[in-house]
Every structure is written in structure tokens, then in C-alpha cells.
Amino acid sequence: MWTTVPKRTVCLQSAAKLKYKDNHLVIDGKEATARIPLEDIWVLILESHEVVISTALLAALGSEGIGVIVCGRNHMPIALQLPLGAHSRHAAIVEDQLLISKPLSKRLWQLIIKRKIENQALCLSMLGLDGVDSLLTLAKEVRSGDTTGRESVAASSYFRSYLSEGTRREGPYAPLLDYGYAILRAGIARCAVSGGWLVSRGLHHCSDLNAFNLVDDLIEPFRPVVDLLAKECEVPEGLSAGNKMILTRLFECTVEIDGEKYSVQSAIEEELDSLKRAVRSNDASCLRLPRLCAVQFADMERR
Structure with a gap:
């Protein structure tokens, strides 16, 4: 359901x-x-x-x-x-956000990166590729704030298995992934701004030149959804109209949160709502993050 x-x-x-x-x-x-x-x-x-x-x-x-x-x-x-001041309690949400402690930020980032690596392992498993066990081991090794850099180690291992040719930045999959990630980032930004969050202030990302630091934190566990969907595309065609239409359906894809099915769109909203609970209770365990599922689209006609 x-x-x-x-x-x-x-x-x-x-x-x-x-x-x-x-x-x-x-x-x-x-x-x-x-x-x-x-x-x-x-x-x-x-x-x-x-x-x-x-x-x-x-x-x-x-x-x-x-x-x-x-x-x-x-x-x-x-x-x-994006809308300006779309949320009636914008000031209150921003005030809570500005009071996030460093230990809480680091603990939240740990959970985000752990789930990202777990989802990368699931992606490889669903595609029948090697490297699943090593990624699951890396996920268990993620510390508060990911101080040992397990995310970058996992990314290197993951893309070596995921990519049949080329690299993450150059090769037949690069345009598809870049396009999908950009659409995903925009959707998360839309939801975060509508919810009243100060998107320039992140949990981990903190560049003065990035207006969407928080978005770039929250996108991480969703990236493997794009990766899995890109494998549904006709790769030799690149950014064809058909491939782009497949990738723009990523918000309809199914993920799971605590055993329940969500569309990616709904999961983004739940991630932000649960982040608010985590911030206000100073409890990182309140954060609810998506678990990757095989490609399946939510029924757009159901009411």
C-alpha cells in the first residue's frame, strides 16, 4: 500500500x-x-x-x-x-535548525552515509554485480561525522563495480547520472524550501558558495535510486527523449522506510519531517531514511 x-x-x-x-x-x-x-x-x-x-x-x-x-x-x-517564505512557521523552523549541535549534526551525517552505502550495496545486488559484501562492511565502519571517510572509499569501490565502462565523470553513464541527480536535487530543494528550511545551512556540507548545502546532505541516500533507474535506460542513446522521461519518473519510484512502501517523493517529505523531529528532540534516531527497492513505479492514478 x-x-x-x-x-x-x-x-x-x-x-x-x-x-x-x-x-x-x-x-x-x-x-x-x-x-x-x-x-x-x-x-x-x-x-x-x-x-x-x-x-x-x-x-x-x-x-x-x-x-x-x-x-x-x-x-x-x-x-x-523555488517559492519564498512558503511555510507559515518558517522562522521557527530556521531557529531550530540554527541551534543544531555539532554532535547531533555528526550523528545525523553518520546515519545518512551509512544508509547511502547500504543502498549502494543493494543496487549492486539487484544488478547482479560484485562488491556487495565490501560495501556492507564499509557501511558498518561509518563513524560519527564519517571521520574516517568511508563514503569516498565506498564510492570508489561502488562505481568500479557499477560502471561497465568509463568513469563516473566520463563515459556513457555520466550524462544519465548527472541528469538524474540534478532532477533529484531540484525535487529535494523544492520540498525543503516549501517546508521552511534554510537550505544554505547543511549538516555536513558547509560551502559558502553553495546555496543548497542541506539539500546536498539529504540527497545522499537517494542517489542509488537514480543509479538503478539509469540501468533501465538505453545507454548508447545518451540523453535521448526516452531516457530523460525514464529518469524524470524517479520521484514515482518505490523505496521503503521501516518496512512501508513510499514513493521517492513521499520519502523525501518523510526524511525532512523526521529531520525536524530529530532536531527538536536532539535525537538522531528520529531520522527516517529510504531503503532502495527494485524499480517499481507508484500508481499515479490511485486516490
Whole structure:
């Protein structure tokens, strides 16, 4: 049973005029017109540079807490519109966040990295690849704050097994992973900002040049979802329209939290809600993180 029904990720890959009418997104394409209720939309991706969008629609999307991703000419996301002050208790949440102690931050990061490595091991196992046991051993060795750098050791081992050719940065899988991670990052940012979090302040990431340090903390256990989904793509085709449509469905993918099925979208919301409980109770064990499942999509039609 799904805990909630995921909203839609809408991706525009061809010329269209986008308008706002009666709380709907109206898509006027060359061959047809479509109407989608704003309440059904999670993220809107503008990939084609022949898409024209009205200011009224942009304002309505912001009011509804919908993230808008703009892609560059290389089809990779380069900009993100997020709502400002979307949460009625924004100040209270930020105040709690600013009071997170160093020991709590380090303990939360330990749990995040441990689950990330466990999910990487699950990914390899589901793909029938070697390296599962070594990753599970590394997961057990993660200390508070990951002071011994088990994350980087695990990443090196993981991608040696995961990639059939090339490297993480160069090779046939690199564009697919980069695209999927960018979409995932935007979705987490959308949820975090809508929830009132100060996304520039992270638990582990702390760069003054990064406006999304918290997002880059919370994304880690979800990355293997993208990795697993990328294996469903036609790799020789690269960032084809079909492959991108597969990757944009990542928010509908199934994960588990404490034995219950969640869509990735719902799991992101649960991760943030449980982080709030962990912060307010000063108890890292409140944090609930996703466990990777075989590729399965939540039913978009269920209500």
C-alpha cells in the first residue's frame, strides 16, 4: 500500500505556450492542448528553449510550492525557481535548525552515509554485480561525522563495480547520472524550501558558495535510486527523449522506510519531517531514511 499518491513531474521537451487558468497549467502545443491541475504537479521541467511561459503562471507555480527547472542547451538543468517564505512557521523552523549541535549534526551525517552505502550495496545486488559484501562492511565502519571517510572509499569501490565502462565523470553513464541527480536535487530543494528550511545551512556540507548545502546532505541516500533507474535506460542513446522521461519518473519510484512502501517523493517529505523531529528532540534516531527497492513505479492514478 502506498502511503501517498505522488504528484506529477511535467517535462516539456518541445515547443509550447504555457498559461495559467482556473488554477490549471494550460499547455498549448503544436498538435494539442492539455490542462493539468496545479495541485497535481510536483516539479515542472522546461527543457525546450521554444517554451513560452507567462508571468502569471510562474507566480501561481510559486504560490503552490511547485519547483520550476530550466535546462540549458546541453539539456542539463541550470536554474531552479523555488517559492519564498512558503511555510507559515518558517522562522521557527530556521531557529531550530540554527541551534543544531555539532554532535547531533555528526550523528545525523553518520546515519545518512551509512544508509547511502547500504543502498549502494543493494543496487549492486539487484544488478547482479560484485562488491556487495565490501560495501556492507564499509557501511558498518561509518563513524560519527564519517571521520574516517568511508563514503569516498565506498564510492570508489561502488562505481568500479557499477560502471561497465568509463568513469563516473566520463563515459556513457555520466550524462544519465548527472541528469538524474540534478532532477533529484531540484525535487529535494523544492520540498525543503516549501517546508521552511534554510537550505544554505547543511549538516555536513558547509560551502559558502553553495546555496543548497542541506539539500546536498539529504540527497545522499537517494542517489542509488537514480543509479538503478539509469540501468533501465538505453545507454548508447545518451540523453535521448526516452531516457530523460525514464529518469524524470524517479520521484514515482518505490523505496521503503521501516518496512512501508513510499514513493521517492513521499520519502523525501518523510526524511525532512523526521529531520525536524530529530532536531527538536536532539535525537538522531528520529531520522527516517529510504531503503532502495527494485524499480517499481507508484500508481499515479490511485486516490
